Each structure stands twice: as structure tokens, then as C-alpha cells.
Amino acid sequence: MELIDTHCHIDVAEFDADRDQVLARTRAAGVCAQVVPAVDQAGWDGLLALCRAGGDLRPAPGLPPSLL
DSSP states (O other), X not given: OXXXXXXXXXXXXXXXXXXXXXXXXXXXXXXXXXXXXXXXGGGHHHHXXXXXXXXXEEEEOOOOGGGO
């Protein structure tokens, strides 16, 4: 079975040190794609760049309702 993580914030700074290792573990566990929703508009460029570099990451630029 292929799994899709429908909500992960792998783009946030807390993953800067070990993002590649975390992504490798998720792929090894059978996760074939991950949707990465934006946290705020300031992070859209970084989110899009990360998702372009990581072929199985799907960006979800937008704003959470708490920011509207």
C-alpha cells in the first residue's frame, strides 16, 4: 500500500538540521508523497523551493484560518 501524508510541516526551521533524514525515514516507511501546507505567506517562497527540490513533496500555499 502506498501512503500519502496529507499534512506535514517539513518546511519549518525545526527540521533544518535533519530534514533529509526525516524524509528518508518517511520514504522507507512507504510514504510516497507528502502535502506541505503553508504556515504563513512569508514562507511561501521557501515552501515552493523545498517542494521543487523534493519530488514527492506537494506544496499547499495558502493561509490557515487563524491568520484570516
